[in-house]
Each structure stands twice: as structure tokens, then as C-alpha cells.
Amino acid sequence: EAQVTQNPRYLITVTGKKLTVTCSQNMNHEYMSWYRQDPGLGLRQIYYSMNVEVTDKGDVPEGYKVSRKEKRNFPLILESPSPNQTSLYFCASRNRGPEGYTFGSGTRLTVV
Amino acid sequence: AQSVTQPDIHITVSEGASLELRCNYSYGATPYLFWYVQSPGQGLQLLLKYFSGDTLVQGIKGFEAEFKRSQSSFNLRKPSVHWSDAAEYFCAVGASSDFGNEKLTFGTGTRLTIIP
Numbered sequence: 757e758a759q760v761t762q763n764p765r766y767l768i769t770v771t772g773k774k775l776t777v778t779c780s781q782n783m784n785h786e787y788m789s790w791y792r793q794d795p796g797l798g799l800r801q802i803y804y805s806m807n808v809e810v811t812d813k814g815d816v817p818e819g820y821k822v823s824r825k826e827k828r829n830f831p832l833i834l835e836s837p838s839p840n841q842t843s844l845y846f847c848a849s850r851n852r853g854p855e856g857y858t859f860g861s862g863t864r865l866t867v868v
Numbered sequence: 869a870q871s872v873t874q875p876d877i878h879i880t881v882s883e884g885a886s887l888e889l890r891c892n893y894s895y896g897a898t899p900y901l902f903w904y905v906q907s908p909g910q911g912l913q914l915l916l917k918y919f920s921g922d923t924l925v926q927g928i929k930g931f932e933a934e935f936k937r938s939q940s941s942f943n944l945r946k947p948s949v950h951w952s953d954a955a956e957y958f959c960a961v962g963a964s965s966d967f968g969n970e971k972l973t974f975g976t977g978t979r980l981t982i983i984p
Contacts, residue, residue, distance in 0.1 A: 760911075789972070796976060797976060798958060799912075799958065799960075800974075801973075846911060846912065854900050854917075854919045854962070856902050856914040857912075859911040859913070860911055861910065861911045
């Protein structure tokens, strides 16, 4: 089944403890992206990648890192999480060209 | 910079009634436009998309949307809603001038409630 897989689905952590949210897609998509969803704000792009080793900042990149060492994987790294990063995170991927994104099921992160 | 406005935060519709969700966008060139649906606890699913050509596009689950350049709008419609349509709906606009530009901007969403 064609899909974007995120792990974990739920995560509670403490301020300052480094964490990684994994994202993997099995559709051979070139483009991948991370979004966060907050009530009243919709989805905001954190980082995106247009190919292996090619990444760029979105609208809200502060406090996040990403890497794209392989085409299928696009992990999101929070080196020192803070409570304002408590949110619902989505990874998404798509093909080159005017295509819509395929989204993962989301990761609900709580930072206490 | 591109932007999307969904003026209705919450809409309540009776089952079987028609539905229209509003979306207005701001973008300098010809936009790519999308509607996504998010059921509770789920990710986003693409309902339909517009890139060019016929301004009335058909999507999944009986939804359609009409692109009106003069009004900068891309409203989503369904002639008769079902209880399973209760969800949150997001409009999004993407850059069309360069496929390499990854900018996809979402609206803040419209929550749809269906009453019997």
C-alpha cells in the first residue's frame, strides 16, 4: 500500500530532551515536507526537501532540523524541545510536478 | 507571498442538505489549488485539485470545486451531505510558476458538523 509512515503517533517528552520523529514513504516521491498543525492556525510548513541532500526552510523552521540522506526517509529532529513545540506534526510527500501531497497519519507531540 | 483565507471557522449542515465551503486565495500568478479533508484523528486526504483547464473540478466522495479567477475563489461544494462528511476541510494554494518551488500554503480550516 502506498503510504507515508510516521513514528511515533504519540509522544510526551520533557523540555530539552532531544527527539526524532521518523518519516518514511514508499512511493519513490522526490518531494517531502514537514508541517505542524495548531488550532486556529491551520498547517504551517516547517521544512521541505526537493531531493536527497536538498532541504530548505519553510515558514516556521526555528527549533527544528531535518535531513534527507535517502529518498524515502525525512526525519524531523528537535534538538532541545520546548513547550511551544507541543503540536500535531505531519509528514507529507509528492512527486515532481503539480501534484497534491500524500500525508502521514500525524504525530502528536507534547513537551512538558 | 501567497495566502489562503477560509472565512468560515465552523459550519453546521443538516444531513441531505447542500454544502458550500468558501476559500479565497492571494497569489500573483496562476495558482495550483487543493482541497483536503481531515477526519478526527486522521491525516489529510486530498479531495480534489485544480491546475489548469476546466474551472469546475470533480473530486472524490462527490465533492466538486469551482475556480473563479475574477473572485480569487475556489469554493468546495457538495449537493447532498452525508453524516460521514463531518470533518475539517482545508483549502491550500501552491506556486505554479516553478515546480521546484515547494511552497504550499494552507488555510486555517473549516470544521463541518452534520446534524440529523
